Amino acid sequence: MLNSELGASYEDKTQTSKRLFHKATKVFAGGINHNIRFFKPYPFFSKWAKGKNLCDVDDNEYTDYWMGHWSLILGHSPRTVVNALSQQLRNGTLYGTANHISLELGELIQKLMPGAENLRFSSTGSEATMYAVRLARAKSNKRVIAKIIGGWHGFNTTLMQSVNYPFNKQEGAGLVAEEEQFVESLPFNDLDSSIKILESAIDDLAGIILEPILGGAGCITPDLGYIKGLQEFAQKNDILLILDEIVTGFRLSIGGASQKYNLKPDLFTLGKIVGGGMPIGIVCGKKEVMSLADPVLIKENQARCNIGGGTYSCNPMSMAAGLATINYLNKNMDEIYQKINDLGAKARAGLAKIFKEAKIDVQVTGEGSLFLTHFLNNKVRSISNAADVAMSDLGLLHRYHLGLITLHQIFFLPLKMGAISSVHTEGDITHLLEATRLLVNSGILSSEKDS
Amino acid sequence: MLNSELGASYEDKTQTSKRLFHKATKVFAGGINHNIRFFKPYPFFSKWAKGKNLCDVDDNEYTDYWMGHWSLILGHSPRTVVNALSQQLRNGTLYGTANHISLELGELIQKLMPGAENLRFSSTGSEATMYAVRLARAKSNKRVIAKIIGGWHGFNTTLMQSVNYPFNKQEGAGLVAEEEQFVESLPFNDLDSSIKILESAIDDLAGIILEPILGGAGCITPDLGYIKGLQEFAQKNDILLILDEIVTGFRLSIGGASQKYNLKPDLFTLGKIVGGGMPIGIVCGKKEVMSLADPVLIKENQARCNIGGGTYSCNPMSMAAGLATINYLNKNMDEIYQKINDLGAKARAGLAKIFKEAKIDVQVTGEGSLFLTHFLNNKVRSISNAADVAMSDLGLLHRYHLGLITLHQIFFLPLKMGAISSVHTEGDITHLLEATRLLVNSGILSSEKDS
DSSP, rough: OOHHHHHHHHHHHHHHHHHHHHHHHHTTTTGGGGGGGGGSSSOOOEEEEEEEEEETTTOOEEESHHHHHHTTTTOBHHHHHHHHHHHHHOOOOOOEEEEEEHHHHHHHHHHTTTTTTTEESSHHHHHHHHHHHHHHHHTOOEEEEEEEOOOOOOOOOOTTTOSSSSTSSSSSTOOOOOGGGEEEEOOTTHHHHHHHHHHTTTTGGGEEEEEESOOOTTOBOOOHHHHHHHHHHHHHHHHHHEOTTTTTTTBBBTTTHHHTTTTSEEEEEGGGGGTTTTTEEEEEEEHHHHHGGOOOTOEEEETTTOOOTTTTOOOOHHHOOOOHHHHHHHHHHHHHHHHHHHHHHHHHHHHHHHHHHHHHEEEEEEEEEEEEEEOOSSSSSSSSSSHHHHOOOOHHHHHHHHHHHHOOOOETTTSSSSEEOOTTOOHHHHHHHHHHHHHHHTTTTTSOOOO | OOHHHHHHHHHHHOOOOOHHHHTOOOOOOOOOOOOOOOSOOOEEEEEEEEEEEETTTTTEEESSSHHHHHTTTOOSSOOHHHHHHHHHHHHOOOOEEHHHHHHHHHHHHHHHOOOOSEEEEEESSSHHHHHHHHHHHHHOOOEEEETTTOOOOSSOOTTTTTTTSSSSSSSSSSOOGGGTTTTTEEOTTTTHHHHHHHTTTTTGGGEEEEEEBBBBTTTTOOOOHHHHHHHHHHHHHTEEEEEETTTTBBTTTOOOHHHHHTTSSSSEEGGGGGGGTTTTEEEEEOOHHHHOOOOTOOTTTTTTTTOOEEETTOOOOHHHHHHHHHHHHHHHHHHHHHHHHHHHHHHHHHHHHHHHHOOOEEEEEEEETTEEEEOOSSSSSSSHHHHHHHHHHHHHHHHHHHHHHHHHHHETTTOOEEEEEEOOOHHHHHHHHHHHHHHHHHHTTTTTTTT
């Protein structure tokens, strides 16, 4: 099957989505509400999701590995979350006041992630990382934040740098060069180069922010020495280490990457899983840093680090869904993490084997329940940072993911990593492997095909 | 009753909240998740909310005029929203994909607010205004954004300027002076001074952002000539007018302030009401501007204006709650706006009369269903901008609001304006007026008392 035939087959199966997408282009810029959600020829429209399944408006049911931007570790609409939200719904969706559910969730997070000496709820991850940067600058009274090349911390203006290839160019129109002078970018997994860049900025260096696993940039795992090296540098030079655990928090373990890798960040951010499918972002960390934001302690507006908050912060729906999810994870942690990590390992090993046998040059990256397949080529022989992913054969990856969607009812958001939830089964992974084998055998993943 | 007695009486009635707040100070910086939600001696914790009522953990039931940061125009948990969310909950809370509910809501907004030629959903108002600024800079290829002194557009870094008195000082630690050089601040309702400031920045002026009614700064209504004058200046000089309708959208009329005042902004932002009590932000506007964000049309990352989006953008829960709310408003608009505006007028007139008779120098500001009482003094004789509010007797306003909470079971977030919903009644306003009269008669609102 040629790529053009694959596209036609997708269109055949998604006629209602095609019509809706055409309408959507007259309402939304590009027809979508998040750039990464567009894929060629057009994205399908979802109608319902339950457990591991996502169903589009043409009644195609997919096994979902996108799982709400990797948020839904218990699958779509797990009973515990549905029950909690059903009850909360009748008790109000938005108090705009303090509430005891947020206190319960906050205390539970403190217990499971002892680094969260203090925390504040916001409504999105973009907000949480923005506040973390603000806190680091307030604490250090310095300005420069170092981030990772390809690192993704949401759409906030400060950290919208070196996200997409070519990484040294501005991330699009409307950003002001003068606002970008206080961000430095580090090559992931290259400690020597990173330390050199940090040292060159040391006089004005406030902190380093990084995802322990590069998520949006392509599911790239860290050399542990790299993160430890950055942590050591931060400690030695009295700059703040901010760990962005929005993806890895409650994913790599109940204590996130901090627990798994034994890291001690000054600040860290949470989101996704901790909201149980509802909007959330959290900035957490040392009390001595977080207390800079305390409006009771620091009465003068100028002296305080003013972080949000917002209309929806600690709204009872997000709190109830998050609390139900984290309570469930806490009670069933051994079983759940064992299961999803085993399925992840099985997926990575199985995929690697299939491609190797077919002599298609692939590297399957990931850890625990996260994984992504990279198609290598003459330009890149292995994946250890975002530049490697940018150089890999993304056309082939798109074709692979579109093939899974169209021919095998398996949904990865094209180009993005997959996340296994507690409701995925061994049979699902077997199906994924079998589907991959069939796609490989069909010849569709040979790079000689039209693209 | 002295102010200290009032505080003691509040503490008597809110013993459980007192205990929870003490615990909360060990979890959250300042014990709260949004600075404005703290009030002295400590904020109560909410347990449930239904219709016009908010109930705290000590079973005190309040008539609520805070109404979820003024979001809940149909009251807490209206049946139409509860039904829509109950159904959606079982169909999934977070697809992470395109969905037809967002398309329906988007098309409905386009119909009711024709200026929304194109739009994009985000998850908070702070995000929406941040994206509006980015779009204005991209469109104009200029950098300076003018905002109003006291204007509040959320916690995003760019617009965190001249929000709090003293307005010419930095809004707290952790903000970088160099990032602030491209914002100019204008005195509300002073057209001559504002035009002078705009003219001085004209070479690099991208746009003007303003709330039609200053909300967080104190419910300050515009001289219509002021907004029209800014609009005329923007049109004449080819700079963008951004109307922040997060509070006024679907509040002042079904078409917001744009419709009521006949304004033609290039961009505008929505939030609050349009989310039906669930997290939302929207940036809307002219197609020629919004299309700069179109990733299908503009393939090159650097050429595009990259706006969000985010994990939760157009999530089906927010979309379902918003759609139910706006559909209900659309079907019942004559009745609802007539009712809430009449109640607002009755409240403003009644409050002004009571204070006048008591010879307490007060100005009740607001329009439609929004209102706030300002206590004047020797420093300020009338309220027309944020500096006037900052100079007014805020201690007395706090005492008035705490008195309503403690002695009359009426909740305004202390210092903040109130919003009337469709479930408030004539009897509620009568109760508010009667309670105010009793507070006045008690002598608690005489500025000679201890504070």
